[in-house]
Amino acid sequence: MNALLPDFTDATRRCGGVRIHAQVSGDGPPVLLLHGYPQTLAMWHRVAPELARDHTVVLADLRGYGDSGKPDDDPSHEQYAKRTMAADQAALMRSLGFDRFAVAGHDRGGRVAHRMALDVPEHVRAVAVLDIVPTLHMLGNVDRAMASAYFHWFFLSLDSGLPEQLILADPRAWLRSRFEGRHAGGLPTDPRAMAEYERCFTDAAAVRASCADYRAAAGIDLEHDAYDRDLGRVVEAPLLAIWGTHSFVGRHFDVAAVWKAYARHVTAVAVPADHYLAEEAPGEVARALASFFRNRDQDPVRHLDAEGTR
Numbered sequence: 001m002n003a004l005l006p007d008f009t010d011a012t013r014r015c016g017g018v019r020i021h022a023q024v025s026g027d028g029p030p031v032l033l034l035h036g037y038p039q040t041l042a043m044w045h046r047v048a049p050e051l052a053r054d055h056t057v058v059l060a061d062l063r064g065y066g067d068s069g070k071p072d073d074d075p076s077h078e079q080y081a082k083r084t085m086a087a088d089q090a091a092l093m094r095s096l097g098f099d100r101f102a103v104a105g106h107d108r109g110g111r112v113a114h115r116m117a118l119d120v121p122e123h124v125r126a127v128a129v130l131d132i133v134p135t136l137h138m139l140g141n142v143d144r145a146m147a148s149a150y151f152h153w154f155f156l157s158l159d160s161g162l163p164e165q166l167i168l169a170d171p172r173a174w175l176r177s178r179f180e181g182r183h184a185g186g187l188p189t190d191p192r193a194m195a196e197y198e199r200c201f202t203d204a205a206a207v208r209a210s211c212a213d214y215r216a217a218a219g220i221d222l223e224h225d226a227y228d229r230d231l232g233r234v235v236e237a238p239l240l241a242i243w244g245t246h247s248f249v250g251r252h253f254d255v256a257a258v259w260k261a262y263a264r265h266v267t268a269v270a271v272p273a274d275h276y277l278a279e280e281a282p283g284e285v286a287r288a289l290a291s292f293f294r295n296r297d298q299d300p301v302r303h304l305d306a307e308g309t310r
Contacts, residue, residue, distance in 0.1 A: 026052030036107020040066030046282030064209025156214035184246035186280035
């Protein structure tokens with residue numbers, strides 16, 4: 001990890017009774033970066049140092065991933081609901097002294113960022129989502145192409161124990177299968193990052209937790225999202241949608257149009273990459289994020305004291 005992010009220091013905290021592994025670097029308005037499946041905070045190693053030139057950058061592993069805690073699941077899967085994960089991350093930022101901050105998330109982290117912007121809008125200054133459309137929209141528009149490209153959504157959500165058994169037979173092969181064929185000719189995945197993903201994903205608790213994450217997405221997350229939709233709630237903070245022009249999301253959805261139904265103020269940027277765009281096209285992603293956040297840095301940064309009060 002140190003070789004990938006040499007200027008970042010540990011900022012791990014206990015949040016909601018769960019250890020949230022975090023790294024921090026830089027100075028300026030705070031930005032929280034959240035990873036996707038099946039990765040860890042290491043996925044930001046090509047983007048985070050650029051953002052840290054003008055921002056305090058916090059990298060965090062979601063609960064169930066990386067070196068964060070992996071609590072046992074519950075029948076409702078509330079332990080791995082995006083609402084619960086978002087509460088972890090908001091608590092992390094408060095513990096670091098940041099009452100209001102920007103957040104960017106890729107893949108699963110984007111879904112957590114989306115939920116955070118809805119649940120605690122007073123804390124979210126701006127939000128960026130990378131290569132996703134909302135879960136509610138994605139699962140409401142399933143066709144053969146989506147079911148083929150995203151078969152793991154349906155496989156991992158099977159609440160039978162079978163996904164864990166099959167993956168744990170060869171977790172490295174499963175992890176690498178998630179990257180195969182999802183590259184458009186940009187920078188390759190750094191072998192050190194892949195080694196970090198393998199180190200973390202070969203933990204049986206991580207496999208079980210990641211399945212719980214997808215079970216929550218197919219159940220309790222949809223309930224939360226549908227409730228907000230029915231009440232007409234949308235993201236009020238400025239939202240940046242970034243996607244890869246070669247990704248399934250980029251090829252099969254009008255990403256900007258979809259997000260405009262879920263957020264009040266949408267900026268849209270496509271970059272030449274497939275799904276893992278922060279690693280394949282880090283320059284383009286870093287520039288898009290830096291420009292978006294810089295234009296919203298005039299929002300006063302409120303700091304908290306050690307007791308969590310302003």
